[in-house]
Each structure stands twice: as structure tokens, then as C-alpha cells.
Amino acid sequence: MYKCSLERMSDKIKTFAQYGDAGHGGITRYSLSAEANMARAEFKKRMEAIGAKVECDDVACMYATLEGSDPNAKRIVMGSHCDSVKNGGNYDGILGVMTGMEVLETVAAENIPHKHPLTAMIWTNEEGSLYPPAMMVSGIICNDYLPEELRGNFLYDNLMKSTPMDESPYATFGDALAASPYTGPKENRLSPENACAMFEAHLEQGPILEDAGNAIGAVQLVMGMFNYSITFRGFSAHAGTFPMAKRHDALYAASSFLVELHKRYDEYNKEVVAAGMPEFVYTTGEINVHPCIHTVIPDEAVVSLDVRHPEPEVRAKCMDILKELAAKDWCQCSCEIEEQWVRDTVYFDKQLVGFVEESMEEMGAKWQKILSGAGHDAQFCAYMIPTTMLFARTKDGLSHCEPEHVSDEDCTEVATATLNAVLKADAAL
């Protein structure tokens, strides 16, 4: 059992929190921005200081590698992203980068023998805040291995030309990349030829560990999901002149639908839990109403629906309920549903998950098995090489906001679990 250093981890947390510091506790650190470059420079400086070789690929991913004793062994990689959402926190993404750094620093400081090259990695543009979509670069790098239906979203040539959000100083993602000091040859990309495992540490982004009194979690899978838009169409008329019975109010239709959907889904969730499965989570986060004027009856309301659960049959039943409700009359409005995004459950590599669980157990950590409801680069990487994830306890379950917090101790704990799992992989692979 090796242990990572609380002191060193605390120093990294404090240091990286400066790069993009928004002045009120959190950061805004868009991918390929000046702020992200400061974080990258810090990564390079610290990794070179322990003798790691730092390389970049053509999409600005960074790899800091400590050579192993076997010149033919493939890399074991620990990585996550250093970009954030707007007004995000000091942990989402960077925790996994700091974990990779801390593992390498511990290996170097304690001279821990290892066969495989060990690589701390920065994935470019996971959030997609300035350059959509999210998980863009893991999609590009793992593209050949992604399921058919996802591949089209991550075609390199298209994404290079994609127009960024307003705040970008560059006209396209390709332009931002061309201006980056952190690019290198395409051959440097992570691949099955140069790597045999990828570990991603991340904050949980939910309250499950905290509520259970556990510090860290061994992630089993990323839940499958579907995301639909639901459109209600009626017709507009003047708020003051149109009798109530003749109205076809699209917002009233959408509201009635949402209340019924919640009722039906909550009922079904009880059955799911009674059958011994975890509950499914569903979210109606977006609504857009037209014309959205207080004196006009809305003629259109579009609502989003996001449903997540590991089991295909649970998602299928949720879809059945959606279709059943969509076929009904809602306040004299039509209802149409349209698929936006569907993904299957991604199961992490059984052997790697086992190494993580054994490490957590041997450490005497307060830990548990856990599922990921959110998407991560690891989920695309899992299609390409054996991959798994570790979660750290998140204060109040908050993330993607400035109060996002993980204690220094829990950050160190997840690094220690990663270190020992990596050493188990080093011995076994």
C-alpha cells in the first residue's frame, strides 16, 4: 500500500484554482483559453520537474510519461480535462488531472518500481463550453471505436470548422487549435497501440457518496440515456379577447403533460426500486415557448426530457410511457416527440474495476460501488481501451457551479486509490 501526499495535493488544488479564478470562489477556464494554457504550463512544469516526458498530440491533449522498466509495455494512463464550464468549480476535470500528476509524483518521490510507462494526461475540451459538443476530443480520438450512431458527431474535419460560442476569440475550433502552443503530431494520440488502460478520477457531481458517508466510489458504468424534445402546438390569440373554451394554449398543454409525466414516472420508479434496481433519473430542464409574451396565448411549447438508467428495459418502459402520453390530447394541442440523443450503457472494464475496488478495500477507505449518471471522456475511451473511473465525495452534490467542493482529504484519497489500482494493473497487464 502506497499513499499519496495530502500536502502535495492541497498545493496543487490551491495552485490550479488560480488559473481562471473568477474572483468569487470558482473558475471560468474554457478549453484552449489563456487560462487553460496557464494550467497546462503548470502541468508541464511540475511533470518535467519529476523527470516525466511531456508530449502533445494534434488535438492538444497532453501526456506526461514516466518510463517503466519494460521497454515493450504499453502506457497506463490517468487523465481527465482541465477546462471548465462558465463559472464552474475547482474540481470538475482538474481533479482527474491532479490525480494523475499526484500518482506520478508519488511514484517518483518514493521510487516505486513499475513495468509500464505511467502517463498523466489532459484531455482537451471535455465541457465543450466554448466549442460544442461536450466530450469533443475524446470523441475525435476514439472515433473509430465508437458505436456507429455516435461517430458522425465527432468527425474531425467537421469539428475543426465548427463555429464556437460568442466568447471565443477564434472563428472556429480549428483556429483555436492552430493557435495553441500545446499541439504536436497526430501519432502522439492515445491509442490501443500505445496504451493498455485508462483511469479517470472525477468528483461524483451528486450527493450519493456524501449521503452514504463514503469518501470515494468505484464506478461500474455510465448509465444509458435518452434525450427527447416534446413539442406542443396550439394557436396564438390575444390574452384579453379570446374566450377560455376556444383556447389551444401550448404552455398549459406542456404543463399538464409534465405533471402527468412526473406522476407516471414516479409510479414506475417505485416498481423499479421494488425490483431491486437503482431508480432511474429523469429531467425536464428546458422549455421554450412561442411567442412568450404575457398578453398572447402561446402557440408552441418545446420541452426537453432526459432519462437515464443502466438497464435497457427500464429505459424502454420509460419510452413507452412517453409515447403513450404523447398520443393523448393535451388542452386541444398536438404533441410530437423527437429523439435528440440516445446512448447505451457503457460498462467499465471488469478487471480494472476490480483493481479499483481491491485498492479501496485494502486502503480501509470508506467506499462503495457507484454508477455514473453523467458523461465523461472515460466513456468514449472505454470503447477503445480498457477504462474505468473513480469518484470522490462532492459537497452537497453540487457541480458545474462555483460552490462545487471536494475536501483535500477526499482528493488525496481518490489519488491513493488510483495509485494502488494502477500498480495492480501494472503488475497484471
Place this chain on the structure above:
Amino acid sequence: MYKCSLERMSDKIKTFAQYGDAGHGGITRYSLSAEANMARAEFKKRMEAIGAKVECDDVACMYATLEGSDPNAKRIVMGSHCDSVKNGGNYDGILGVMTGMEVLETVAAENIPHKHPLTAMIWTNEEGSLYPPAMMVSGIICNDYLPEELRGNFLYDNLMKSTPMDESPYATFGDALAASPYTGPKENRLSPENACAMFEAHLEQGPILEDAGNAIGAVQLVMGMFNYSITFRGFSAHAGTFPMAKRHDALYAASSFLVELHKRYDEYNKEVVAAGMPEFVYTTGEINVHPCIHTVIPDEAVVSLDVRHPEPEVRAKCMDILKELAAKDWCQCSCEIEEQWVRDTVYFDKQLVGFVEESMEEMGAKWQKILSGAGHDAQFCAYMIPTTMLFARTKDGLSHCEPEHVSDEDCTEVATATLNAVLKADAAL
């Protein structure tokens, strides 16, 4: 009984529909725009052709006057506006202007004797599409007579500096006015000193006349109303990572509230109708959700509520229901209500309403008494001088959209009713 000319009215309808023609049946004719100036030039040309004297005031209202036989008599005015909403129709506003013109043309053509000067009028900027608020200029002109709580909204100096919407070529409403060829001295404004009555003809903007098989209506009042914003606050969390029971979803709260509000209001409306009163109309037209992202649970939802009825006690009971519901727990979210706009019922002048009703009856028209749910310049004017309105049947109740339609016959019918009511006023006042 005098009659207006269908042929002349049809020609005006066709002519004015060119000014701002959007190419698909309707018009976009913002106040003080080049398109509105074309309509104003047409008004001036036709009115001068029958010997009317055309004057403008400092806020670009236009007055075309045929002198009467009594040099000491005050004007009897017929007016409405020539500006439209974006992609509006060929009747809202301009019908009342064409009615005034048609009345003067009929008086001139048939040499109808009259004591009072008769004035066809264009009110500036009723829609407020480019320069909010709506009914801006009637608010300015009638300001001294408006109820205390409304006056502040229509202070001349503030409105001159108010910033327009994006599409305006001018920086302020004052700049647009300064550039207008249709301004004159402030003394030319409509006032109790120079006018003794104002008639406004307008399309109904609802389906009540059409459903009853009536062509025209004698408007009794403009309904009182209240407009509130209702804000639900919960907190945001990630769609994939947050257990259902811990969510405080502001959109779900708003939806649940809206469904309950509709239920309670619909029940109460039955009581209102059973008591022999017209139903109240209520509209929840606007919703704004934050952050409005499909993968994030909303932390805030703001909904608008607009309630209209002539009787103060009905509006008060609607307010009680709103307050009662706002005090409840909605999906673990807080609920706050805030007044945006309140107006009392404006009753039109009994004598003028009587002249309109007598005229409609004597014409053998298919007519009825009717209430206005929408606001009009006449409603502000009513605080200053005796005022009333006439409505014309509206196809399918549609207005503020390109399919907005009133038949040429119904337009002529409402002009004839106005002519005869004006002549009754001319004799009596």
C-alpha cells in the same frame, strides 16, 4: 340614415395594405417608420382632397378637420393608429383611421350638414412595437387626466429618451420624432379645450361577434386587469447525478402550479358565469426558466399571469386564489408573486355609447353590446374627454398576425355606424 361607401372603403383597405406589405398577406409598419410615413402621406393627400385641414402635434399625431357650421363648437374626433406589430395584419389600428376618413369623405361627398368640426385622427405609436410601451402617445397626451398610478409610465421627458428595440434606425423615440416630417406645435394636441368626443373603431380581435353572427359591436368598457409575475426558486443540479427525491425542480413546480391554477380558475369561472356575469379571461403566456439546459435541473422559473374582468370583485377573488396558491409548497420550491401591471375597468361615455347603439339599431345592423379585453388609445382618452369604441367582426378571432381579416362589408358597416353616431353627437353636444 346616411351610409358610407363600400367601394371607397375597399379602395382604402387595398391602398393602405401596400404600406409595409411584408409580401405574405400582412404588414410590418412600425410607428414613425418609412412605411408609416407612406400611410400618413396617403391620409394627408386624401383628406386634403376633400377640403380637410391637416395638422400635426408635437408627438406626430395627425388631425384632418372639416370645419362645422358653429365656429365655437369643439371637434368631434374619430381616430385610431396606423402602426402595426411585426408581421401584423391590415386592420388593427388602420381600420379606425380609415373609418374616420370614410366618415369625412361621406360627409363631404353628400354635403351632410354638421355643427361641430369633424376630425379624422392618427394616434402615434399605439403598438409600441419599436418604442415601448404600448399606447405610449395617448398616455402622453392624456397624462394629466390618467389615474395617479399610471401617470409615471407616460412622462414625456422620460419617453423621449427611452431606448428603442433593435430594429429602430434611431437611438431614442425622441430622435425618431425629431426626424419625422409629421410633427407640429404642442398646442395642436387633442385636448378637452378643442374636442368634445372621441370615437375609435377597431376590429374586435376575438371571435365573439363572429360566433354570435353579428357584424359590429357597441363597446361598453375596457376590462380591468392585473398582470403578475410568479417566480419559483429551487436549485440546479446535474440531470444524471441527482436523486429524484432530493430535487427542487423549478419548472416542475411551475407546471404543477399552472395546472392547479387552471383548475381553480376554471371552477371559479363557472360560478362567475352562473351569477350572470361574463367569464373572466386569464393567460399564462410567458415562461422563463434558468438555466434552461436539457441536462440541468432548473433552479428558477418565472411565469406571467394576466387576468381580465370588468368587475373588481371578480378580479379580487382571482387575486385571492393566486395568493392562496402562492403560499403553498410547490415541489420543494419557493413561490413569490409580484405585481407588474394593474388597471381598473374603463367605462365608456354613456351618452356616446347610446348614440352608437341607436345608430346600429337604426341601420338594421346585426350588432350587439360587447366588452373590450384589449387595451386601446380610447381607454386613455376616456379619462380626458367623452370617448367610446365600435368593434368589427374579426375572422376566426385572429389579430396581431398576417391572416387578420375583416370583410370590406363589415369595415363599411362599422364606418356607417360611426358616421351616424357622430351625427347624433353633433346634434346633441
